[in-house]
Amino acid sequence: xxxxxxxxxxxxxxxxxxxxxxxxxxxxxxxxxxxxxxxxxxxxxxxxxxxxxxxxxxxxxxxxxxxxxxxxxxxxxxxxxxxxxxxxxxxxxxxxxxxxxxxxxxxxxxxxxxxxxxxxxxxxxxxxxxxxxxxxxxxxxxxxxxxxxxxxxxxxxxxxxxxxxxxxxxxxxxxxxxxxx
Amino acid sequence: xxxxxxxxxxxxxxxxxxxxxxxxxxxxxxxxxxxxxxxxxxxxxxxxxxxxxxxxxxxxxxxxxxxxxxxxxxxxxxxxxxxxxxxxxxxxxxxxxxxxxxxxxxxxxxxxxxxxxxxxxxxxxxxxxxxxxxxxxxxxxxxxxxxxxxxxxxxxxxxxxxxxxxxxxxxxxxxxxxxx
Numbered sequence: 001x002x003x004x005x006x007x008x009x010x011x012x013x014x015x016x017x018x019x020x021x022x023x024x025x026x027x028x029x030x031x032x033x034x035x036x037x038x039x040x041x042x043x044x045x046x047x048x049x050x051x052x053x054x055x056x057x058x059x060x061x062x063x064x065x066x067x068x069x070x071x072x073x074x075x076x077x078x079x080x081x082x083x084x085x086x087x088x089x090x091x092x093x094x095x096x097x098x099x100x101x102x103x104x105x106x107x108x109x110x111x112x113x114x115x116x117x118x119x120x121x122x123x124x125x126x127x128x129x130x131x132x133x134x135x136x137x138x139x140x141x142x143x144x145x146x147x148x149x150x151x152x153x154x155x156x157x158x159x160x161x162x163x164x165x166x167x168x169x170x171x172x173x174x175x176x177x178x179x180x181x
Numbered sequence: 182x183x184x185x186x187x188x189x190x191x192x193x194x195x196x197x198x199x200x201x202x203x204x205x206x207x208x209x210x211x212x213x214x215x216x217x218x219x220x221x222x223x224x225x226x227x228x229x230x231x232x233x234x235x236x237x238x239x240x241x242x243x244x245x246x247x248x249x250x251x252x253x254x255x256x257x258x259x260x261x262x263x264x265x266x267x268x269x270x271x272x273x274x275x276x277x278x279x280x281x282x283x284x285x286x287x288x289x290x291x292x293x294x295x296x297x298x299x300x301x302x303x304x305x306x307x308x309x310x311x312x313x314x315x316x317x318x319x320x321x322x323x324x325x326x327x328x329x330x331x332x333x334x335x336x337x338x339x340x341x342x343x344x345x346x347x348x349x350x351x352x353x354x355x356x357x358x359x360x361x
Binding site: 022035048052114115119123143173178 | 185186188189192193195196197199200201202203204205206209210212213214216217220
């Protein structure tokens with residue numbers, strides 16, 4: 001993901017390779033945003049906003065090493081805002097067809113990957129009862145496979161808080177799985 | 182590992198394996214670059230306006246003149262401040278001096294100091310305005326009265342009975358005044 005040379009160039013004010021930086025980093029931003037929001041269009045908006053913020057603030061990033069943390073932090077914060085906005089008007093209506101997709105994958109050990117639409121539906125169903133914090137930690141640690149230290153640096157939560165939120169997230173998701181699959 | 186944990190792990194693996202596909206990467210890339218370009222254009226006002234507004238700063242004699250003017254203004258400001266501060270300090274000292282003169286009686290105007298002591302230090306400084314002429318008249322009449330009744334005072338002080346009688350009478354009169 002990180003091409004330190006490009007970042008260093010952009011940090012020095014040379015934006016000739018910024019397009020290259022966008023090409024290399026945007027899939028990572030999209031992955032996190034899509035898994036958190038479960039909506040392709042919204043995730044794309046977040047990616048766009050993140051890239052514009054990146055262009056505005058890259059000079060202020062202290063080091064190329066700190067870029068990864070800063071980048072994910074920006075994405076997560078933008079998603080977090082979206083999640084908080086949406087949290088107010090949510091109702092839980094279990095959709096049989098989406099649970100059927102999971103059951104199908106579990107029972108037949110399908111090797112094919114899920115489509116975006118299916119991934120979004122499953123994550124949305126599993127994480128419906130989670131708070132934005134819990135969902136963020138779950139996506140970062142369990143889906144994006146980050147360590148609690150990395151998640152703590154990105155979310156600004158303490159390591160203990162991250163672990164506690166992750167524990168509750170896993171517990172709630174397990175309950176959902178037991179209940180519906 | 183029980184069956185629920187296995188299910189959880191398998192679902193997690195499916196989700197991990199199924200990385201979201203970023204279909205419109207190129208589209209987003211273009212949009213981002215366009216937005217950036219637009220912002221950059223907005224940030225840079227046209228050179229014509231800049232020249233019109235600030236072009237004069239490049240004229241040598243205007244720059245030197247402005248520098249000189251600003252230095253003169255700063256010096257004038259500092260000078261003015263010093264003068265004002267000096268005056269304020271001076272006035273402050275004068276006010277303290279006058280008050281201390283009245284309280285300690287160390288002034289050349291001993292009449293004023295005496296009057297202040299006579300009033301039992303009850304006159305707050307600066308609250309009553311009496312002219313110097315009035316003070317002098319008051320002091321003169323007090324001194325005349327003292328000289329006129331000097332013998333009488335001496336007589337009363339020498340005779341204890343008379344002194345006692347006078348004191349009783351003065352007490353009575355003061356009580357009457359108080360009752361009134």
